[in-house]
Amino acid sequence: MTINGNHDNPGQLTFAVPKGRILDEALPVMARAGVEPDAEFHDPKSRALAFACLRPDMRIIRVRAFDVATFVAHGAAQVGIVGSDVIEEFDYADLYAPVDLGIGLCRLSVARLAADGEEPAGASHLRVATKYPSLTRRHFEAAGVQAECVKLNGAMELAPSLGLARQIVDLVSTGKTLKENGLVETDVILEISARLIVNRTALKTDARVAALVDAFRRDAEARSRSAAA
């Protein structure tokens, strides 16, 4: 069943999930915590963005990864799942990330063309292509370098060879994308995993949110115990 808007059911919890690659790993974790979307969620022909849940007091919305954090920080969704890269980039005060889900593992790194030389010693300004301008600026500032960020939404790896920016800051997992585009990783800024996020006010005022945090935490702890055994 598709749901439009939430005005008719103000008591319903909204759970936000990202459309992209975290979703496949997140769905079994969500199911173990009692959060399961209905069949339409899995229908590739469906254009719906909000879906009923097997639990009648909850619905699931599927949005872009960066928007999961925005919906939850503003209280439009009470709970969500998103990479720690997104959490750190926004640094929203109203967003709390109580559970490391141990999925969506990757890192945020600086890279440049393998054929490129070192940045001249003492360079105090450089241009970087990235989807993460805030994390990028903070990383370079810590080394006393002012980074001019060119914001891209994907395919960052093309920027150095086309002269858009000498360096990029992007997600790396296997390193295959960097390698196939002639780039090398020079610095790791952040180790990343997906987190359960909640709106701070909702956590204080709605016991169902605290119960969800407990359910996800128990599952994550059980998985980490069985991985260590």
Ligand SMILES: Nc1ncnc2c1ncn2[C@@H]1O[C@H](COP(=O)(O)OP(=O)(O)OP(=O)(O)O)[C@@H](O)[C@H]1O
């Ligand atoms: N190569 C990867 N390996 C593991 N996790 C990744 C990888 N790339 C991204 N992620 C994680 O998955 C999240 C979503 O990434 P994805 O690439 O699916 O988003 P996207 O397609 O760029 O998002 P959107 O289209 O919504 O802007 C990232 O924020 C990160 O936490």
Ligand SMILES: O=P(O)(O)OC[C@H]1O[C@H](OP(=O)(O)OP(=O)(O)O)[C@H](O)[C@@H]1O
């Ligand atoms: O180190 P690797 O295993 O090669 O993974 C890294 C790639 O994965 C992500 O992109 P994604 O495939 O999600 O596509 P996108 O550019 O559309 O975000 C990321 O932006 C890198 O391009």
